[in-house]
Amino acid sequence: ITAIALIAVYGTRTGVSSKDETHTQGTQGTCSASTSDASSIKIMTYNTFQIYCIPGVDKKTFKCQEAEARTERAKSFGEWFKGRDEDVVLLQELWSNHDVILAGMTAAGFCHYVMTEEQSGSGLAIFSKHPISENSFKDWYDLFGGMRPEIMNPESYIAAKGVLYARVMKGNQPINILNMHTNSDSIADKHDVRMQQFNIVKEVIDSKNISAEELVLMGGDMNEDKDCRLLKCDRQANCENQTYYTDMLTALSAEEVEISTEVTNAWTYNTENNTLLKSLYETSDCDTYQYLLDYIFVSKDHLAAKSSSVCEVLHPLSPEGADLSDHFPMSCVIDFEPVTETNNTESVMETVTEG
Template structure:
């Protein structure tokens, strides 16, 4: 809505744009003209209400006409708090409850070379996973951290922030942990996950190592690895492979593998992935794991089950494994609609993909219950705001 001591013409001098915003989506909701039709000394107030159910946050701007254009200030209003007016480019945050969840409303003015844009977020605070000491329960997270130098952006900032959001798991499998800033991340994670594997490296020279690492809350008593002998395209610049670890949680053994298989959807890459799944299974078989132990295989499998359902079934067959039922968010694990990094140059383009999995071996201890959740991590930390 618009109020003030003078009114601008809707459509020509200001316009509401997006009227619906999906979860995790970014859209422009308001366009304000800063010159045409404004009168010096007059005020123009704009309130944009973003709501779901009984929750709402109001995005506020107040503009004053001048002889040469206008000045503008911005703010936020929640159910319990109205911010002061801001005229700087700092990030301003208000803790609130939105849709029944602990949340944070924030705003930042962004320099554009002309008039500033205002970037607002309604951010659900990370729900930390509760720690479980039960020997019969294992909480496993697989995460491609996209720390690929020369391609990915804000690597050191992201890796510094990640440990703040990875509490409560038993085991974390990481892929694409290539950058040197992984050392600081792993040191920070060691406060909760003191048991950490090596990062597999091939026998010859390559631009990147495997980027694979497993960290655990409980002792890692054995590791093994395989660097895949074959590759396609730019995958050949990294020592892609599979990493195995045996973990003892309060007296009970668990066996996990983490991998980052062949990228791309060429016929050659799709066929190679299936070979690599067979190689993962061979590595598991070579460990002579008792049938009463649980075996979980996870990682960035690069099989988009949304596009290639038969490839997904072949993957499970070659791994001789079963995927747990999916709960919560099931649309993707790689989605440029909600993740700027996924759509960046050198990444995945516009494709929405489901690529990451944790599956259980069919020939070993079976879970009495299990589930897969896709966790969408967001932050409003200063260096990553709106990333």
């Protein structure tokens, strides 16, 4: 994949900018009533796979779908989210069908949002049933204070991946949320690059001077498999004893949340249960991958989550039974002991207009 081909589609958004990308914050439609009580929040992270195809580049090499198929999936997102009981949803790879996803998510009751303005931007969005009082974004790569782009790594100069912060007000209880999308291993083992990005996330958290009595949640497509990418055809792991995963938690100063496997397995990137993902590897030497790449973590330096907190991997399907993305979402119920007096507003429907 040449840099020229990538830039032709996505634009040169990273490694050249002296400021971080602006994201749009707004409200639209009617907020669904939250079903969680004052001492818990339900949050999901979901990679949407709304990535453009590159003209002249084989879709098996640069994994993507043509525009019509992407749009059909995007339309199904809003339908699937109707009736979901999450309070907050984190999305990644929102590089096409921006307006379709926005309309679908707000119609599904997630009326507060902050999201990438440009389709060549970060690809990140946060949707919430509760008001968002603050947001900010940090690019992985920029001219000042960011990482230096790798010339041979397209991910460092296409789009504007990074970490998106939002402060969500659940009643009077502030919930600090960070949505990130780190570099993948599509061309090589990029654990060292991801470690720099996790360090940036920690710097962002520290810069906010968040009270130790507030909850801080980190989520997204972190591209760091818990089992070192062992579960693939050659069974050759990139590390031993979950070292990469442990490194990630240490850099983020994060606590993991238990993942329930009663209903589904714990892989969010799973060719054996995802027909869309399987089809992307049809002509590849290996067509079997089972990775856990998408997480919700809790900051160890702030309000702790209770041991009753739990996550699960979901398997969303369109009305026709098709997979909605190449990733599966991770949904978590985070229980905590609120230290601020909260108003019980969860049962009240809120109507808002676009702002």
